Amino acid sequence: MxxxxxxxxxxxxxxxxxxxxxxxxxxxxxxxxxxxxxxxxxxxxxxxxxxxxxxxxxxxxxxxxxxxxxxxxxxxxxxxxxxxxxxxLSKMTVLENLLLAPKAQHGERIWNVWLRRKSVQMQENTIKEKSREILEFFEISHLEDEYAGALxxxxxxxxxxxxxxxxxxxxxxxxxxxxxxxxxxxxxxxxxxxxxxxxxxxxxxxxxxxxxxxxxxxxxxxxxxxxxxxxxxxxxxxxxxxxxxxxxxxxx
Amino acid sequence: MTGLTGSAGCFDAILPYIVTILLISSIYAIFALGLNLEWGFTGLLNFGHVAFFAIGAYTTVLLDLWGCPLVLSIIAGVALAGFFGFLLGIPTLRLRADYLAIVTIGFSEVLRFILLNEEWLTRGPFGVYGFERPFQDVIPYQYYNTFLLILYVAILVAIYASLERLMHSPWGRVLKSIREDESVPSALGKNVFWYKIQSLMLGSAIAGLAGALLAFYLQYVSPATFKPIETFHAWIIIILGGTASNRGTIVGALILWTFFSGTKFISRLVPLESHQMGAFRMIVIGLLLMLLMMYKPEGIFGKKEELALSD
The missing domain is CATH 3.40.50.300 (P-loop containing nucleotide triphosphate hydrolases)
Incomplete structure (x- = not known):
């Protein structure tokens, strides 16, 4: 196909x-x-x-x-x-670079930041976990909190x-x-x-x-x-x- | 004994003065927080921020004079400022950053001339006064400014907390990525244009609220209140305090207005006419900003790594 x-x-x-x-x-x-x-x-x-x-x-x-x-x-x-x-994105950290990517994040809608606080937080945690796995896969976990500009x-x-x-x-x-x-x-x-x-x-x-x-x-x-x-x-x-x-x- | 009463008397004389500085600082802090959202976090070059300040102020006081309840008048002022942000964003935010700068600076001047000339609506150059202020019947006159200060600081804190929360949310993350390189969020499926519109609308609405607060404080608004220099006061505040730092913006406002008021005191000691003194103050501010840019370009609270001006 x-x-x-x-x-x-x-x-x-x-x-x-x-x-x-x-x-x-x-x-x-x-x-x-x-x-x-x-x-x-x-x-x-x-x-x-x-x-x-x-x-x-x-x-x-x-x-x-x-x-x-x-x-x-x-x-x-x-x-x-x-x-x-x-x-x-050099002014964001390595982890933030990855967190940006996932589709359909609830917290990307401005009102959800207020109206759906719990689900935004839960999703954020899931995304963080997944992002860390990807960083591990690429063996750059240790750089997680560095600004990407420093890489x-x-x-x-x-x-x-x-x-x-x-x-x-x-x-x-x-x-x-x-x-x-x-x-x-x-x-x-x-x-x-x-x-x-x-x-x-x-x-x-x-x-x-x-x-x-x-x-x-x-x-x-x-x-x-x-x-x-x-x-x-x-x-x-x-x-x-x-x-x-x-x-x-x-x-x- | 005499020494004590003497110092108390001095304190009594200085207190209203401090209240005034804090009041005007808090109004400008709110005004500049709107600009900081647009420029500091999203990278939008708005050179006509004062227009939204004016829309908020005029809408609020005119509606109030026409008999609209005060709370509704304020809400309408905020909403209309946000709506004009939306209108200006639609044609300009798909283009390069400088187009927004050109359009907004033009809009702010056009608006000021409308305020000057459409007397049937705005009362022209004489300005608008005699409108209601919040809780004016309840609060005794001598305590009114203190009451306003408490109210304004509460509003400032609420806006600050909301913005901080937004900036640490996924929504704020998308804004920061747009500030840096909008092709990246685009390639990751984010509707960059819509986020920029939201940022401009929200920033403008915040400026609108600051406008209403300014009107209540001054008890009078006129086209001369909203000259282009007000936009640049907001720019000075966010550059001073640190671009993309909400805390820095508040401190920046405080520094700028303490400086403005402080130099009024000194003017009695300096052999300069009042208009010369005004120019002299701007020279000093310009010099200070140049020194700041040379030695601490990220501002007082800004993060060097997030400096929006660098590459």
Whole structure:
């Protein structure tokens, strides 16, 4: 069953055709990698799918058209994304970053803070407990009370992934999860992705680190100049001469 | 013996003066708490906060003069201030932060000219007086300011406690995340626009209440009461006290008005005309704020890690 289907999506910035008629389908419970040279339109495609930019074409998530919806409504459907440059909320603590994420919190309605004090408090406790479990999973529990601004680059990446998981998504879109991350941490992140996928989560991952992405992906889409160049299993992609040409620049 | 009566006499003379400072400080503390909610916690740049102060004051006193019960007049003033916050938020809060600043500062001046010129409604430049004050028939006149002070401090404490509670709730958490980077709460499924509207409405309503309280204290309101400088008094208060700190806002109000009143005393010793003295006070305040920004940019009670002005 497919969870996400993108049909002939386009986004032009003036004369620049950032995304120029892309079509991609992702099956539930798989990891789809997205590679391509700089300026291929990968991040713009992410922005279109998550609603941060509007273009033309059809985007269907879990059988529902989402291309006209604002980002927050798309997120509520169960799609969450991270950003290329990690956006940890640096003036909030690590724990607060996670507490922000869960959907449908009673206490997010101003009147409930007064009218449903008990249920707000109970829910808050449950959310706290769950958030701490996630922090433990990512092995950053000891940083719980630190301001996120004090974290290292790699820790911020972990925090952003942790925060994304805290909303309990069915599709996670990661924009360069391995960029600027040391090999040990990269292996750790790979491990987390594998574990979560086994739990039924679907992933769509932009990455430049070819060995890493071929290792965790079930399928890889290659983009070039706003178009989908090809799509296939990691082995097919590795041996495709076109891919070597545009992306690896004849290196292989 | 004489020494004792002497000091008691001095105390009697100074007490009303202290009551006055505390009264005006508490009014401005409430006024600035509204702005602190908008800027300190949500990051909304409101440069026309005084407009909501004016709406609250004028609505309350005019309705009272037209025979509306006092409590209802106050509620109407608060509600109308909140409603105008909503109206201004609808077109501006989807845009970049500076649009709200431009629109609110424009609105506050337009409103002041309406107050000046629509005499059939507002009595124009002569202002409004002769309206009822709360419990004025029950409280003897010589104790009235003391009564107002107790009432206003009680209201201030109630608002402070409510805001603290809100800021520590999930609702407040969403506001803080918007202040920092609104794409994050958006990506996490929060309706950022609606939260910003709520913050602006609530902040404006609080300013409206402060307006009603100011009117009761002054017993008189006129367009000149609501000049743009009042907005910037609120800004000075929250910067001084520490952005995003409700406690700091209250202390900031107290410091600012003690300073304003204290320099009036000193003016007798300084060879300056009264209008020169007014300018001189603003120079000193400007200088103090610059020093504060250089050496303690987070304000007196602000947290450095949460400084809204930094990146």
């Amino acid at each position: 497919e969870i996400l289907s993108v049909k002939n999506v386009k986004k032009h910035f003036g004369g620049v055709k950032a995304v120029d008629g892309c079509s991609i389908r992702i099956e539930t419970g798989t990891v789809m990698g997205l590679i391509g040279p700089n300026g291929a339109g990968k991040t713009t495609l992410f922005n279109l799918i998550s609603g941060f930019e509007k273009g033309s074409g059809e985007i269907t998530f879990k059988g529902m058209r989402t291309d006209k919806l604002p980002p927050f409504k798309i997120a509520r459907c169960g799609m969450v994304r991270t950003f290329q440059i990690p956006r940890a 290292s680059g790699g820790q911020k990446k972990l925090l952003e992934m942790a925060r994304a998981i805290a909303i309990d998504p069915s599709l996670m879109m990661l924009d360069e999860p391995f960029a600027g991350v040391n090999p040990t941490l990269a292996r750790k992140i790979t491990g987390y992705i594998d574990e979560l996928r086994e739990g039924g989560m679907t992933f769509f991952i932009i990455e430049h680190d070819i060995p890493a992405i071929t290792k965790i992906s079930d399928k890889i889409t290659v983009m070039s100049e706003g178009k989908v160049l090809t799509e296939g299993t990691p082995d097919e992609i590795r041996s495709n001469p076109d891919v070597l040409n545009v992306y690896l620049g004849g290196e292989g």
